[in-house]
Amino acid sequence: MIITAQQLGKKYRREWIFRGVDLTLSAGNSYTFVGPNGSGKSTLLQVLAGMQPSSAGTLTYTHAGQPLADEHWYRHMVLAAPYLELIEELTLTELLTFHGRFKPFRANANVPELIDRMQLSHARNKEIKFYSSGMKQRVKLGLAFFSDAQLVMLDEPTANLDWQGAAWYKEHVLQLPPDVLLLIGSNQPSEYDFFPRAHANVIEVTQWK
Numbered sequence: 499m500i501i502t503a504q505q506l507g508k509k510y511r512r513e514w515i516f517r518g519v520d521l522t523l524s525a526g527n528s529y530t531f532v533g534p535n536g537s538g539k540s541t542l543l544q545v546l547a548g549m550q551p552s553s554a555g556t557l558t559y560t561h562a563g564q565p566l567a568d569e570h571w572y573r574h575m576v577l578a579a580p581y582l583e584l585i586e587e588l589t590l591t592e593l594l595t596f597h598g599r600f601k602p603f604r605a606n607a608n609v610p611e612l613i614d615r616m617q618l619s620h621a622r623n624k625e626i627k628f629y630s631s632g633m634k635q636r637v638k639l640g641l642a643f644f645s646d647a648q649l650v651m652l653d654e655p656t657a658n659l660d661w662q663g664a665a666w667y668k669e670h671v672l673q674l675p676p677d678v679l680l681l682i683g684s685n686q687p688s689e690y691d692f693f694p695r696a697h698a699n700v701i702e703v704t705q706w707k
């Protein structure tokens with residue numbers, strides 16, 4: 499899994515959020531995009547995910563040595579982000595069952611087991627709309643950690659988490675398979691400063707203003 503960006507740019511109306519981005523992001527590594535509020539971390543992640551069109555440059559996805567068509571790309575990626583909504587009317591059990599139909603879970607884990615790993619067994623039959631913001635964040639992260647995807651994208655991963663949730667995040671992000679490509683948007687060093695150095699890259703987005 500490799501993402502290649504060449505002279506990638508994004509503008510909203512007349513404002514360039516970033517431009518001239520040249521990146522090669524390859525599996526087995528983590529890339530954390532850092533910068534102050536409003537610097538473009540989320541926008542860059544969304545463009546790299548194919549959720550937002552770019553305004554300039556090219557973006558190519560390669561999997562197992564073959565270029566991937568845009569319409570197949572979503573099968574290989576998961577994104578957890580504060581601005582993405584869960585299906586609020588479903589219970590957690592229903593949500594994971596539904597999700598698993600489209601994107602299988604790693605090692606074919608079953609739904610009760612996943613709920614247990616999210617430490618949300620007590621709330622498995624509660625509708626997501628009644629979850630607290632931290633519980634919802636655990637669900638989003640759990641879907642990202644446990645789905646069988648080669649590209650895992652996490653924007654502000656510990657938003658709304660208490661210290662136990664942050665410890666849970668740390669434990670699980672380190673347990674991702676070694677061949678995953680991990681992209682993170684963050685302005686909290688505690689979200690990435692513990693990654694094994696050899697494969698961790700921290701990239702300042704303001705360089706592309």
Ligand SMILES: Nc1ncnc2c1ncn2[C@@H]1O[C@H](COP(=O)(O)OP(=O)(O)OP(=O)(O)O)[C@@H](O)[C@H]1O
Pocket residue numbers: 510511515533534535536537538539540541542683685
């Ligand atoms: N849909 C949009 N339309 C117009 N401008 C937008 C849109 N989305 C984001 N922006 C602008 O793009 C810039 C970058 O926003 P972005 O959310 O990517 O920053 P960020 O680095 O993730 O910020 P934060 O740390 O606050 O989450 C901001 O100036 C923002 O106002």
